[in-house]
Amino acid sequence: xxxxxxxxxxxxxxxxxxxxxxxxxxxxxxxxxxxxxxxxxxxxxxxxxxxxxxxxxxxxxxxxxxxxxxxxxxxxxxxxxxxxxxxxxxxxxxxxxxxxxxxxxxxxxxxxxxxxxxxxxxxxxxxxxxxxxxxxxxxxxxxxxxxxxxxxxxxxxxxxxxxxxxxxxxxxxxxxxxxxxxxxxxxxxxxxxxxxxxxxxxxxxxxxxxxxxxxxxxxxxxxxxxxxxxxxxxxxxxxxxxxxxxxxxxxxxxxxxxxxxxxxxx
Ligand SMILES: [Cu+2]
Numbered sequence: 001x002x003x004x005x006x007x008x009x010x011x012x013x014x015x016x017x018x019x020x021x022x023x024x025x026x027x028x029x030x031x032x033x034x035x036x037x038x039x040x041x042x043x044x045x046x047x048x049x050x051x052x053x054x055x056x057x058x059x060x061x062x063x064x065x066x067x068x069x070x071x072x073x074x075x076x077x078x079x080x081x082x083x084x085x086x087x088x089x090x091x092x093x094x095x096x097x098x099x100x101x102x103x104x105x106x107x108x109x110x111x112x113x114x115x116x117x118x119x120x121x122x123x124x125x126x127x128x129x130x131x132x133x134x135x136x137x138x139x140x141x142x143x144x145x146x147x148x149x150x151x152x153x154x155x156x157x158x159x160x161x162x163x164x165x166x167x168x169x170x171x172x173x174x175x176x177x178x179x180x181x182x183x184x185x186x187x188x189x190x191x192x193x194x195x196x197x198x199x200x201x202x203x204x205x206x207x208x209x210x211x212x213x214x215x216x217x218x219x220x221x222x223x224x225x226x227x228x229x230x231x232x233x234x235x236x237x238x239x240x241x242x243x244x245x246x247x248x249x250x251x252x253x254x255x256x257x258x259x260x261x262x263x264x265x266x
Pocket of ligand 1: 033034035055203
């Protein structure tokens with residue numbers, strides 16, 4: 001709409017400034033807005049954050065459910081410094097794990113039903129929501145609380161990049177691997193979801209959402225031997241994605257007759 005108004009305006013007054021604005025708008029509107037994390041966070045800070053949903057599924061289908069998994073079970077841990085290999089997250093963060101740091105905030109702006117997933121110790125490892133509808137021409141915010149972990153004083157990590165696996169579901173009706181029914185913001189590390197999703201052309205395997213935890217360099221400075229430090233990335237394992245991404249009792253459905261429940265609120 002605003003683009004059209006500007007276009008007719010510029011045809012009458014083709015100034016350089018309007019041309020530049022038009023190019024900027026065109027780039028912004030064509031950019032593919034994935035599902036991402038709204039804000040970076042600082043170690044030791046508990047704050048509200050949100051997942052930003054930029055678009056629905058192929059063919060302008062609205063999102064009806066979402067599943068979210070944090071890297072908590074034997075995650076892949078890598079460093080931006082090729083010379084550094086990390087054995088355990090406890091080398092980087094005092095808490096030693098991402099489990100229990102995130103919590104879903106109840107919110108009915110998109111979904112009517114929400115729940116959390118917990119591990120054997122009762123720590124939250126992800127959450128899911130369904131019975132919803134996000135109009136395909138709008139963007140969504142799914143709020144969550146995150147208690148940012150603190151960095152081990154002796155570690156050289158200056159940022160922790162938490163990769164979050166997310167399924168944005170536009171239809172739970174089997175077969176699920178269809179770009180019109182599903183977006184997968186998950187790591188490309190061999191899970192069944194990654195392999196079958198990529199084969200079906202589902203967006204976007206390898207495009208997990210990233211929650212950035214910044215070290216507080218004032219209160220927790222890098223040891224002098226670290227130089228400028230490095231980033232540590234923690235990614236959900238393929239096994240955890242396959243186990244925790246499904247929404248119990250809802251998605252993926254069993255595919256047989258009578259098991260699919262049409263509950264989406266449109
Ligand atoms: Cu996208």
